[in-house]
Amino acid sequence: MANISVFLCKCFGEIDNTINFDFLREELSKDPSVVLISIVDSLCLETDIEKTVSQIRESNSDKVLIAACSTLSRGNLVIESLIKEGVERHKIGLVDIREGCAWIHGDNPEDASKKAKDLINMGIAALQHKDMSDDMSVTVHPNALIIGAGPAGLAAAMSLARTGFKVNLLERSKVPGGMLKLISRCYPDNDDASNKLGPYLREVENNPLITFYPQSKITSVEGDTGNFTVHFSFQEKDSFIQAGVIIVATGAKIFFPTGLYGYGEIKNVINQMEFERQSLNGSLETKKPVFIQCVGARNRERPYCSTICCPISLKNASRIAEDIPGASVFILHRGIMTPGNTLEKYYRDTLSSGVQFIRFEEEQPPRIIGSDYVEAVEVYDAITGITRKIETDLVVLSTPLVPNNDNVQLAEMLDIEVDRYGFFSEIYPMHPLETKTDGIFICGSARWPVSSDHSILQGKAAAMKAVSYLRQSKIAASTLSRVPGLKSGHARVVPESCTGCGNCVAACPFDACHIEKLEGRYISIVNMMKCKACGSCVSVCPNGTMQIPEHNYRMVGEMIKMAF
């Protein structure tokens, strides 16, 4: 049994007004492990901290229990000032006898004192049996691996390389540029896509810190935060890279609406990508185009808005309305999705360029008239309640972006998540580029359909997030937490008693547990770099082999004994 010194904080009368400190002193002195009971005015005062520290040094105590306010109030600050004075963190316990006791039981001082006694005894039990987690650290490879050389990946690569980090840029196709290579102009600035792409392509070519791997495909990923080993085929040869962080910027693909509105059967029914190609190579000839929005999107099958199709139609429609004299341009839509300031202005500008908008409802989609050549589109205008027939020479279908086929496979390799549609997903919207594996980031349309400008923005943002990992020479598992110092350890297995049942593997939301064969039998291994100490594994372990040392069974059991 460790010797414990207990410090009772009066908190300027906030606590001892209700709780009888003499009673506490009397009760606590019955415990043989308590070697010192000291009552202080307030541990917020520097003088009291000094007094406390010298008392701790003089007494022969091993551990310290503070009975004061909660960690969310000033308790943590008290602990921190003790640490500053040289007391080790794991030797300090804190019990809240203010908010959770004195304040809420102010009307019943006698019971409040008894409760305070129980709480302190629980704190003592906790200190006696608390264990410490192991820690591990990895040496960080100060270079990044970026998967995908579209606008997002290129922006991330350029940002990181210009900050001074080595970048490995993997791309499935032969050349960098992604979808931007296929389109003519970008919204909302109507800049040529090649202008937008230019600086990035030059950077890839000229910056010695960027290594570009065209025609490559990832085959497997090993290792942890700061130290990933990625195996991939590069121009059909196997290769590997060690990288500190991974940025996923694989983009998305276009949905081909085969069978919808005669697409694939009728010559003058095309999708937006074909429209872009025709305007790039100059073969586009239309005076009366009709754009139909939400083709294959916002329906049962794909219940999402693909974000970019409305502005793309605005861009292409206004271009024809402005460039071709006498053109009549229609956009048939289910609500124009132009949130924000810039896009709303873009929408207003398109309205004034002469493009006409007709709103239809999902239940009454437009109808194509003509069997091998569309001559007109019939649509029920939901706003006026009139069915209109629009003559046309080209029907352009706005289709959503859909996730790449191998997203799920890649997500499994990287231990990150995909959403219900197949796009890579973050674990929390307030940290939108971070995944459940620290050091792996997602950006661009691989995450969710976004414009080229936004992809570039996200690429830069993901690079920024990567910098905080890359600049460290070593990363300790215990620091992989949103708030440093608040991570409560890692799960620990006792190899002797582990039966290798695998419950923990199924329960772990962070893929931190796996089963390995060791000395002829299967046991669970915890990867501390991934463990977030949530305790899911502890609750499903059938024989108590899996424990979080800071909250182990013995400790919790002893605490419960003290409470009742």
Next chain:
Amino acid sequence: MTGFEHIQKTGRDAVLVVGGGVAGITASLDLADAGQSVHLVESSSYLGGQVSKLDKLYPTDHCAFCPLWTDVKKCMEHPLITVHTLSHVKELNKENGNYSAVILRGPHYIDEKKCIFCGRCEKECPAAAIHPDWEHLYPPSFVIDETLCTKCGNCTKICPSGAIDMDLKEEEISLPVSDVIWATGFKEANINHLKEYGSGTHPDIMTSMEFEEWTSEAGTNRGTIIKRSDGAIPANIAFIQCAGARDLRMIPSCSAVCCMHAFKQAEWVKRRDKRIDCSIFYTDLRTVGRDYYRYSLRDFEDANIKLVRGRPGLIHPLPSGNGIAVQFENTITQKREIRKFDIVILNGNIQPSLIQLRPAQPGSMAVPRTDKEGFVIEESGETSDFACGFGLEPADVADSVIQASAAAMRIMNKASDQR
């Protein structure tokens, strides 16, 4: 030499981040984590901005509190971040490619380092000028409302920890800065002059941020939905979208967040009290993010929230004072109707806070170049003005945070170019 090594070696001047909402916090943390020192200036008494007033976040319906609290705590404790609350940037001088800033730091009458949150001052104050600061503040503290305070000194006498000093004065802090990130966020605009919305004519006609405060779990009514006029449970609620926004008389832009905000509020009204009928009056339902459209589908299919396309032509309190008449045309069915609602929530009247600051106090506050609508125009050069969050472009939490990190990255790149 990498960019951050350059920053550390040269002791590059601090970056000034103006605004302590999610965007400002994220930009500060990203820069500080990369070794760049930051001064974060916030006008209110706490960090967290508008998100701290939100009950739940769409589309996951998680509380906003935890992730915000952890980031605020990290910000407060980061050795490279100096936080100035109750402060604003008074002057920003650009000379020979160098910025120097003068920060006006308002008096912190209650020292949050000393306040033990006992509440004796609040009880003792005769003018009711003392109230707890944002309740998730770390560490918790009280704050004195200067407009109500009579400087009687009762609080100073009663405070056991000597945390209150009413003699403190405003403090001017001058420092050289390398770049500025404007993360000034949004404010609600007053739309009382748009008569058809009836704003300000009846206590049950609220703006959506007022409604959030009124009904949130940490707010006035601890998560119960009642009318502000008589405390009764409302039979129905109307959410009016684009009130003041997408309106050339007032705010031409789309505020980007209000559609989902209304869905979220309607959903939580239904979760808390199924009997309350909710109708959303919309123009376009802009649900562009991950799961946003699904969220809206779930709302009007599972939770039975009604959708009406059209902006009401008139919202007016009934003569009895009990209930509000809403006159509208459903533009999908082309039907004109007048319906009685118990609560009307006006949604959309948010605009960049800079537009409200500018005319009020000329000369007393440094502001960046903005366009007509108050959005920051970024300027890049030797000393740069970057922006992120709603002050740059209407954005929800996720977008603001992305913009913030991207702004931080651009500063890192600039620092590298300077080496």
